Amino acid sequence: MQLEIRPDPAEVGRARRWARSRLAGCGIAADEPLAETLILLVSELVTNAVVHTGCPAVLRLSLPRPATDPATVRLEVADGSTRAPVPRWVDGEETGGRGLALVDGLADRWGWSPEGVGKHIWCELDRCAEPRAAAVACGGGAVAACEGLEGLDGYEGYEGYEGLAYEAV
Numbered sequence: 001m002q003l004e005i006r007p008d009p010a011e012v013g014r015a016r017r018w019a020r021s022r023l024a025g026c027g028i029a030a031d032e033p034l035a036e037t038l039i040l041l042v043s044e045l046v047t048n049a050v051v052h053t054g055c056p057a058v059l060r061l062s063l064p065r066p067a068t069d070p071a072t073v074r075l076e077v078a079d080g081s082t083r084a085p086v087p088r089w090v091d092g093e094e095t096g097g098r099g100l101a102l103v104d105g106l107a108d109r110w111g112w113s114p115e116g117v118g119k120h121i122w123c124e125l126d127r128c129a130e131p132r133a134a135a136v137a138c139g140g141g142a143v144a145a146c147e148g149l150e151g152l153d154g155y156e157g158y159e160g161y162e163g164l165a166y167e168a169v
Contacts, residue, residue, distance in 0.1 A: 005057040005077075007050045015046040015059050019075075026063040028073075034127050037106050038073055041123055044099045045077040048085070048121075055080035055118065064127065071127045072108075078120035085112050085121055 003018050005011045019042045023035050042059065049057035057079040064071030087104065088097035103110050107123035 001063075002058050002060040005046060005050055005059055007054050007056055009047070009051055011050050012043055012047050015042050018059070019061060022061055022063060026065070028063070028127070034073065034125055038075060038125055041075055041103060041106060041125075044103055045075065045121055045123070048099055049077050049079040049081075053079045053081035053083070073125045073127065074122060075124075076120050076122040078115050078118060080118040082114070082118060084119070 001022060003015060005015060016039050019039055020030060020035070023038065024030065028035050046057065046059055049055070057077055060074075060076040060078070062072075062074040062076075064073065085100055087100040089101075090097035103123055106125075108126045110121070110123035112119055112121040
């Protein structure tokens with residue numbers, strides 16, 4: 001399933017609402033850590049696409065069938081920019097540049113590849129039977145264990161996903 005995104009920052013909220021409704025249809029409760037994490041990742045990747053590329057984008061979700069316990073959720077955002085996503089390392093005073101670090105820390109796997117005249121960035125979350133503790137990585141690859149949003153309090157600059165800062169991709 002996919003959603004066309006206009007290059008307008010207001011589209012980020014629409015993308016979150018759309019993703020929430022798709023999760024509910026697959027039996028993933030809104031208060032489940034997987035849902036919270038996925039919505040944060042939608043926010044990060046869609047914002048990067050619409051704000052920093054100025055191009056239309058496409059949000060794609062691959063969700064498990066209802067009642068599938070261990071499963072993988074895949075999120076992709078395709079845009080028309082050829083600029084590769086580059087994680088930035090920022091200090092506590094900067095208001096942007098933490099988006100890909102959050103993706104790296106929250107997703108079980110993520111990456112990007114060229115697509116047509118642009119690119120697509122993807123990430124995957126594994127739905128586990130047991131909740132897991134969060135770990136926010138600062139680079140160096142994907143996190144292998146299942147994670148929720150708990151533990152982001154210690155991530156410098158994290159104010160909740162409605163007010164996160166984003167870097168160019």
